[in-house]
Amino acid sequence: MRALCWEGVGKLAVRDVPEPRIRAEGDIIVKVRASSVCGSDLHLINGYLPAMREGDILGHEFTGEVVETGPGVQRLRVGDRVVVGSVVACGGCWYCRTEQFSLCDNSNAQPVLTEKLWGHAPAGILGYSHAAGGYSGSHAEYIRVPFGDVGAFPVPDGVPDDAVVFASDALPTGWMAADFCGLKGGEVVAVWGAGGVGQMAARSAQILGAERVIVIDRLPQRLATAAARLGVETINYADTDVLEALREMTAGRGPDACIEAVGMEAHDVGPGYAYDRVKQSARLTLDRPTSVRQAIMACRKGGTVSIVGVYAGLVDKFPLGAAMNKALVLRMGQMHAQRYIPMLLDRLAAGEIDPGYLATHPLALEDGVRGYELFEKKRDGCLRSVLHPVR
Amino acid sequence: MTSNATRWALLGATTATALGVGATVARRRRRHQPDRRDGWYVVRRGITVDRPMDALVGFWTDRERLDRALAGWATLEQLDDNRWRCVARDRAGRTGWRAEITVTGPRRLSWRVEAGPVPQQGRVDLVPAPRDRGTEIRVELRYRFGGPVRRALGLVRGAEPDQGLRDALRRIKSLIECGQVIDTRRDPSGRDQRQEAATDRLRERLTTGGRA
């Protein structure tokens, strides 16, 4: 089959690769119909998250059709149209039982690297490097999904591929970011980053009761899209002092909750990916947390800072004093896909959320390299490229 | 195979066997030396399994699961009410390891290697975890290397049984909690054979062992 592979830092290529096979009782094989690029992939492609290997298949946000099921699969049938959460969860550990799926104890096949880096290994993630289990990704014609009953969800009729694909990752991530804010109604929420994740966080905050949502980015087109689609206010940080603007917009209070959906976009150095370089890389400043710093400084006293942008290592000049003395609540994490997806699919079916507009660039899988170029350079108004192996 | 002691012995056998056999195939490196006591290296490791104690003990009555846990490496033979003999082969199929397992209490058993590459003895305790967290499997493992030369060698390779132990505990937990030990080894990729072999070596390092 054809698949989009990582070929080295900054290098991608569409190649012929073997097809996946059922390996365990709970596995399913999904024929991919749509597979989106994600901001997280950029961190991998550019070598900022360790442990990519030449030939790894990228992609973790996708929808498709079940074409084969392992003997232990009960909930799904061949022919089902499904959306699959990016995070792999076993369904049987304490974390899964308490719906903290991205912390699953058993789904990272290769836990040693993150145990060393972070003290414990979180869940595996499909198509997300050898630090997250070494799973093959979804930018391919077929993908093996372990624990299919836990991670794949039937798609409601009438929701198109290019919308439901975001129920795999961008939408549950945005929802979790808003969920973390503990909104009770009437709050002002600021969102850093107008990418797919930030826009879904903004929409989710509205649904969960925020009275005003303010989205911050430097790309005028993304800000304009967010304003037009969601009715949010915007700040362009390229020409505006964000802290000043937020204070002004909230009459001095600052936003009640600040969502960070940017991640380690701007970094200083790329660490090596190999296991034996972990120590060395852990000493480097991996991430440049510009927007986290800003969110902490902007947040009102006693407010919540919710971080869903991805960070991997140590950060520099973290304003711990501001967070401590303003008594902020900090929430963060990889999203618990399986907790949110069924509820979000209902909302998609009801038309309450329509993430379809994020798919600005539907492309053939063969054009995957260009898809990433458009997405990374934010060219041609690209919010998300969505790859289609079958057309 | 129904008595509790039997089930218990199976759990111990799995731990001990995965350990004993694991140790003969493992290539590991280490940073810290384990504790020494009375000429033995002593390591203690524990893992929390999200199941009540009965479920944990009962799990091993399922012969199929047991075989999967032992990966066809070992056979178990009952000697008397409380004693078992476990004979294991390494992956190359040679008989490499024989241990006696003794059930010493409702929640405790011990094993002693009678023949094998590394003299080894150990103890498994089951302890209820606080709140609703299930059961802790706590293992104390003692091993040593005979003779001055072996001891010198042991200083270099001293971590092997410890790494094997962590690996075995992780496998057991995963089998009990979700019925499999996840493996991504043969997932598709764009690698050629040589690259795949190199990647498998990395996978091996990232899969076995545990915290530094």
Ligand SMILES: NC(=O)c1ccc[n+]([C@@H]2O[C@H](COP(=O)([O-])OP(=O)(O)OC[C@H]3O[C@@H](n4cnc5c(N)ncnc54)[C@H](O)[C@@H]3O)[C@@H](O)[C@H]2O)c1
């Ligand atoms: N927690 C999770 O489970 C999870 C899941 C998916 C994605 N993510 C992460 O979310 C982040 C966003 O993903 P995406 O797909 O939307 O990426 P994206 O690259 O499309 O969007 C990031 C946006 O942030 C903007 N930005 C950069 N620096 C900024 C700053 N200082 N202030 C404000 N905005 C700034 C960029 O212009 C861009 O529009 C990434 O870090 C990704 O890894 C996390």
Ligand SMILES: [Zn+2]
């Ligand atoms: Zn993602």
Ligand SMILES: [Zn+2]
């Ligand atoms: Zn789990």
